Amino acid sequence: AQSVTQLGSHVSVSEGALVLLRCNYSSSVPPYLFWYVQYPNQGLQLLLKYTSAATLVKGINGFEAEFKKSETSFHLTKPSAHMSDAAEYFCAVRAHSGGYQKVTFGTGTKLQVIP
Amino acid sequence: KAGVTQTPRYLIKTRGQQVTLSCSPISGHRSVSWYQQTPGQGLQFLFEYFSETQRNKGNFPGRFSGRQFSNSRSEMNVSTLELGDSALYLCASSLKTGYQETQYFGPGTRLLVL
Numbered sequence: 636a637q638s639v640t641q642l643g644s645h646v647s648v649s650e651g652a653l654v655l656l657r658c659n660y661s662s663s664v665p666p667y668l669f670w671y672v673q674y675p676n677q678g679l680q681l682l683l684k685y686t687s688a689a690t691l692v693k694g695i696n697g698f699e700a701e702f703k704k705s706e707t708s709f710h711l712t713k714p715s716a717h718m719s720d721a722a723e724y725f726c727a728v729r730a731h732s733g734g735y736q737k738v739t740f741g742t743g744t745k746l747q748v749i750p
Numbered sequence: 751k752a753g754v755t756q757t758p759r760y761l762i763k764t765r766g767q768q769v770t771l772s773c774s775p776i777s778g779h780r781s782v783s784w785y786q787q788t789p790g791q792g793l794q795f796l797f798e799y800f801s802e803t804q805r806n807k808g809n810f811p812g813r814f815s816g817r818q819f820s821n822s823r824s825e826m827n828v829s830t831l832e833l834g835d836s837a838l839y840l841c842a843s844s845l846k847t848g849y850q851e852t853q854y855f856g857p858g859t860r861l862l863v864l
Contacts, residue, residue, distance in 0.1 A: 678855040679785075679793075679840060688847040725793060736806040738783075738795035 637662040637730050641741035649749050654713040656744050658700075658726030660706060666730040668709040670700055673743075674722045682724075685709060696720070720749045752776065753845050754778040754856035762862045771859045775822050775843030784816060785840040788855075788859075796839075799824055820851075826854045828857040832851075 660666060668685040669700040683694025699709045705739045709726060726741040755774040763769050775782050783806075798864040799818035818824045822843075829837055838860050843858040844853040 678857050680855065681844070681851075681853040684851055686851075690847045727793075736798075737808060738794035738806075740795070742792050 637666065637728050637732065637737065639728050639739050640746050641724075641726050641740035644674045645745045645747065646744065647747040647749055648716045650718055654698075654711070654720065654746065656711040656724050656726075656746065658709045658711065658741060659707055660709060660726070660728045662728055662730045664730050664732075666728045668700075668702060668721065669727040669729065670694065670698070670709075670711050671725045671727065671740075672696075679725070682711070686695045691710050707739055714729050715742050716746075716748045718750065720747050721746055754841060754854050756839075756841050756856035756859050758859060759857065760862075761784060762829075762864065763824070763831050764864050765831055765833060767831050768827065769861060771826045771828075771839055773824045773826070773841030773843075773856060775824070776845075776854055777843075779843035779845045780822050781844040781846065782822065783817055783842050783844065784826050786810075786841060787838040788836070789835075796826065797844050807852075815845070831863045835861065835864050837861060 638661045640659045642743040671679045673679050674681050682698050683692045685692050685702045693699045698713045700709050723745045725743045729738045744750045757772045781800045784796040786794045797807040797816050798805050802818045811841045813829045816826045838858045840858045842853050
């Protein structure tokens with residue numbers, strides 16, 4: 636079985652401050668890991684994907700995430716928050732299970748950026 | 751380049767009915783996946799199709815089914831609708847090249863079951 640835990644359903648940061656959104660996963664097999672963003676009243680957008688090619692993954696809009704196997708973590712960071720980063724962020728794991736690749740999402744973290 | 755198109759955008763059905771949702775992927779994308787989003791259960795993966803074959807599936811009952819056509823367009827069908835099927839259904843098309851994957855989501859179909 637696989638699972639994803641996102642710590643903090645709501646995170647507030649000041650504009651220009653570091654953004655850190657936490658994601659821990661469990662998987663019995665090597666997983667693919669994803670971060671998605673959903674802007675208000677819009678669809679999902681893929682931010683970045685970890686595929687084992689590199690532990691530090693750079694995504695769109697200045698976001699990056701680091702895969703740490705020993706900590707089973709895949710935290711999302713951005714050095715300087717912009718107002719436009721206010722959205723809901725979802726971490727997801729995709730791994731083989733029962734002959735299929737199953738995708739499991741975290742419960743999401745809403746990011747508020749304070750001017 | 752046109753994005754992912756989902757039709758209809760909004761739908762109201764009653765319990766026991768069946769519904770078919772459509773997704774047209776980005777030209778050249780052969781992989782289409784479906785997701786359900788609800789306030790209570792969050793985001794859940796339904797299934798993925800590639801070249802007309804279901805490659806992956808989530809933990810949904812058999813009432814949820816899908817298919818993909820030769821032009822990569824995909825349909826999702828839900829039979830015997832239940833109140834809990836009210837949700838935003840998202841479709842995504844993907845292009846995978848080695849380790850690289852680009853994935854784009856459609857705007858979703860919002861289904862209300864009364």
